Amino acid sequence: MKLLLNGYDSGHGDEIIGLLANAEHLECMVAFAKSSASETILEPLKQAIARGMTARMAVGLSLFVTDPAMLYELFKLEKNSQNKLELYMSSTEETFHPKVYAVREPGGHRVIVGSANMTAGGFSNNYEASVLVNDRDGALMASIQEHFGGLIEEGALARATMPRINEYAKLYAVHEAWRKMASRRAEKICRGDMHSLEVLADWLADMKADDSPCGFTAQQTYRARDRLIARRRVKEIAGLGKVTRDTFLEAYEGLLGCFHSGGLHRGKGIVSQKSNLVISALAELLELKRATPAEAFELLHSHFEDIERAGINVLTEILHALDNKRFGVMNRNAVSGLIVAGYDQYPLRPLKTNVTPELYEQFCRDVREVQTQLELENLSELDALFNYVYWLND
Template structure:
């Protein structure tokens, strides 16, 4: 490495292992500070350090133990090296709220210093497999970077958090590490069992191709577009009834319109959610409140999702028969680019994608902030597949729900 600054990556030669070996070859003074030390890292570095120590070099190594990521057996290798060479100093950082996280390999040969500073710890993966980036800098001992590096290591030498490695410290850390591993294994087993069955999200594009090639899905999508246009006209007409008295004619218009939206009593079923009529018919007993509710949804359709949903949720919760399905169908019809439909099929489809949310589509289960997050999530799905609005994305989610339920799509992690 003749250049004063060289970018080191494991994706090109020389990688980190070769760079470190070259860095320390012939060095008279070696300093290392890493957050984590694994067994493969120790197996790699200890012979290199031993060679330089036998040639008369001084070696200082500072190792972190946060999160118990450092292997006790790796520290044991360093302790053995230290016990064989008086010019070798090994210090270990106590665990603390602020992580000991440096990654620097510094070497001096005569008046020339070279330092490798970047992302690589002393682990097998960091040496040759991980995506790591470091700068290997050639500098002088007394230039700006040389002085800064020396000042950093001098601070490490005096820092009470860093203790000299000895058999007592090693045994204490080994015991704590064993306890952590035992408890971590329990936690990871429970965590893996609790995680939803997600997928590699890149599969969505493949699923979308299947969706586009499905004649029934495309027929349903075309029907949804037609129904949505009719539903919008009906909703606007019902909302406009709030401008006048709630006459018998207005009540009849509400009943007929809401029946067509929900699909109750032979209505046209312009909203897609299938379960609305089961509870929604109770809302017909509260004509005045429902007319105001439609007008509120129309006025809130221009507001951000969190704000609009909050207002509609508060009002809808006071009207028997009004639920999350109905409210979000109404909002999505008024503003399909801003509001997402949320019902049981949405829950099932999101879970198939590995996104955990409330199991039941109810007002009390989905708060305003969470609903706004769901809208953004569904919008992101729509962006991936090129839909024009959240209603079109909902159609795709609906298809996913039924395909997964029927076993035609496998919702498994890649």
């Protein structure tokens, strides 16, 4: 057994070519194959097949990383191999991700299993790690062949044909064009050179087409109902006065049930220990008339500063419940959504120690701008979109 690493003097490509030198049969499964590796692998592969080696190869199409050009080269080699080479392509929605090179030789079997794909990076340039196993009794080789056959039987692998490669090539061209454009735009957004709502707009279109409880129409209904109930419960808590911890906890649980930030219930017991601060904070908040986001935030923050587990998400959910056209919910989901659009000045984990009233004021301006450009009715709808994007990408 030997550890393989790419280095200055040798790499995976050298070892894989070495396997072909005396091989009688090759079993090869890779996630990606790119034309960058063609100069390294194709000629040794042709020579091995010409002297009698048989081979079975499977190439993954997941994520559109495999080059169609490499598939055409391998398919051409198969057609000229006089049935010595069988070429397969992945045919599954799940990611096809193995990297296996296994050969039968006159004196036994050798197998490489690890991280190296059939690419220039995998063969020499990338940091890769694999194990070369001297499989003398052929047990490992037999397992690989059985697994390969099983993937064919279950339909995860399909025999390569020219129509299949052509269809993949069309899809690859589209994905590659969009990937390059997205890369250029992402660089500009990361540098702060531009804002772009294209990604959020695409997700919004998907969300509007989604008829599940996570879809836009359902979320409109749920959130409109929940916000009305939350407003009533904020007022009820503000009027509690001096109450027992259990009475407060019951009212506070009812309020949290109307919010859409995750994990709020885990801190309810701790918050209930400072119920008097929460009650007085909400009572004072309701006395404010047309307060700016900074003013409303500062008032709640001054009361909540010493209340553990009453963080920025709780604070801004309360403000949002009172006015969903001026106050946005500030949590990880919302910040992540803004980053996608190029608004990157906010901490990924908003905390009472890193969000100031001025920063929250700016946050509210930014989310209102995004809401307007996406033609959404209010910030509740935008928050629903942020959650949709966050959880489906998590």
